[in-house]
Amino acid sequence: MRKRIVSGVVATAVVAGLLSGCASGNNNANSGTNSGSNNDATNAEEKVTLSVWAMGDSSKPMEQMAEAFTKENPNITVKVQAIPWGSAHDKLLTAVASKKGPDVLQMGTTWMPEFAAAGAIADLTSDLANYPELAADNFFSGTVTSTQFDGKTVGVPWLAETRVLFYRTDVLSSVGYDQAPKTWDELLDVSKKLTERGKDKYGIGLDPKEPTLSFMFARQNGATLIEDNKAQFEQPAYRDTVAYLNEFFQNGYAPVDLGLDTAQTFGGDGMVPMFISGPWMIKTVKDQLPDIEGKWATAVLPSKENNMSSLGGSNLTVFNYTEHKDAALKFIAFLSKPEIQLEWMNLTGELPANMKAWEDPQLSDDANMAVVGEQLKNAEPMPLVKAWDNISQNFLKTFEQIYRADADIDAQLKDFNAQSQQLLDK
Template sequence: MRTTRAAAAGAVTVSLLTALTACGGGSPMGGGGSNASPKTLTYWASNQGASIEVDKKVLQPELAKFAKQTGIKVNLEVIPWSDLLNRILTATTSGQGPDVLNIGNTWSASLQATGALLPWDAKNFDKIGGKDRFVDSALGSTGAQGQDPTAVPLYSMSYALYYNKKMFADAGISKPPATWDELIADGKKLTKDGKWGLGIEGSNPSENVHHAFVFAKQHGTDFFTADGKPDFTNDGAVAGVKQFVDLMAKDKIAAPGNAEYAQNQSVSDFATGKTAMLLWQSATANLKSQGMSEDTYGVAPVPVQSGTPGTGTQTNSMVAGINLAVFKNTDNLDGALKFVKFMTSDGEQKILNEAYSSIPPVKTAQADPAFNTPADKVLKDTLAKSAAPMPQVADESQFETAVGTAVKDLLADAAAGRPVTTDSVKAALEKAQQQMPAK
């Protein structure tokens, strides 16, 4: 999920989420739903572009095209990431929501547990062309294993390392770093004259938890046990979080002020030459909107410990993206399914993913030459070979908030010059685990 997307998934109150899960996973939305006319649909879209107005310019022509084809008018609301999850959760409990909506794919299992979303069984998948149209990595972030998904992939993204070509050349660096040791060494060469080696969005819990997840994977572990129980203080998780925070605390290649960044400031710093490297999801459209030409920066895989990305301990991204879901209580199920089929059609997948510099999760659309730029190749290769889905457990959203906030607090310590030790990292993660719902 993300970019202006970035203010994202973590920005939700734990109390609301806990209340939701405490209801036994919730019950299906009852009553008449939000829409009494078979000729209209209400669609909540996530803010994917540089602004809500940009999203409207992208989406309105496509919604008009759908209306012309089907006679069904789509009422669009683009919702900021800071509000989206709370809006969805309120809708699941009140029964007053849209017919179709975007969700961050990391929320899939949590929202599935509410019982409010339409399950995508074989019958429903057949109505949009079949489940096998979608790439496996995207399907892996659509709900809990062993259950019918309650969302369909719409946009796929992954993290990559963006680097400023001129700043690298001026520092005598000939290629992007492949290992973290190389990144730190390069970052130290680039941190000078008021400029910094790496940008971090330290006050954004969503960004933080994504990095924490990836670093833990690279240390051979996860934040949950095989049976879905929180395990935030295992040695690998602690080591992974400390390694990430140390980019500011010990290695000092990220500016202390980055600990306060939460709204794309690290992207702006990279676009304006204040930092030389950026770890970000599918950043091309965001950088372009800020006036950065594609020929001024390179895109490489996120470093791993060994230098060769792959599965397991060489994971270098979470499977990022946006899914499309339907509220089970819609009064226009037929229209909603037609809309999902339209949005995931090859033609629309090309238009929408080009607009957002994301990758189509539909196999045939992903193969289109339009998605063969150097940046796209890195993202596609990462998604195919070295990205892992965030934990598909019912408490995933609480995990994002709790761990993302713990990392935010640790980065604040680093920025203030307070020591960040293995013990302090473990204590922060233990506090985060205590915030998880009791079972």
């Protein structure tokens, strides 16, 4: 679901998840503590145990974080248990049904609407002021947006990633671009020039099977995707975005079904000398394409009305039925400190949501990672509605009809908008 990234040395493995918590019916000391109490973790006489579900290989680094936390808070013990990421969603559904589950859980941004609507995660709106580490202005604004649901704050930003432009500086220079394209017009123009280099040469790799692609570009064009629970996919700004993206495929500026990976197309003479992807690709390019060292760079996305990118990652949330809400928040506050987020990054490769952490030389002195940090200032999650995953998957089918079969854009978007509204109305 997510990728791993380390500042200068970016891991390429899929990000391991963390689900932390304790069953509300366990035998912890003073088990009568209720979730609204302010002394469940602050009273040094009271012992509290938080059990942590850590997915895959994230259990070892989480154990290190837990040990450091307990040294500062000897009355709170954190127990870590590894569970498979693939079973996390079902385990949480079971926890919601039984009202016995984790105190704290890491939740991908796309899961937030589903479990917030189900009442699985606690409203933290009135609690965050008690913890300076959890103040909204500590985090990138898009990550804060991902914690909002139905006018409430239901989580704390934890890990963040976004999309940026990767480009071959030498190849673009050969067609008259000494820097990355800064506008939509420039992106189309340089893609055309790059394609004109000859047979089997393209301008940019745009993945038509990437669910966020059109929505990200549409927001750059000023489009609103959903407003007051009404689908907006027939509006001119969205329609024009789809037409713009389709132009890359119809003109051969972006390949379709090339069957080659990025290492094969970005290296050498630059068959595909630009692509849009996440920061995990920094290490991939460094490791797999040493022959182009010094001949590539990253840049923030080109702009139309703005250059907004998509935002992914995960948040830390509190299980709604926990008996140790304050202890849970104290643990989240600890994990939210810039120095702790940097330590977590070094242990796991996952990038921090805390803006202060990005001032560390590990990130700020790495030119490519600094671009990621800059783009995170203008990145937003996909709409926080329960139906979003289905809506985005439906669009992949719609767009395939457009770029592959040259179907009428207006007719396709009319059907897609109607399908989307039906999903929103459920």
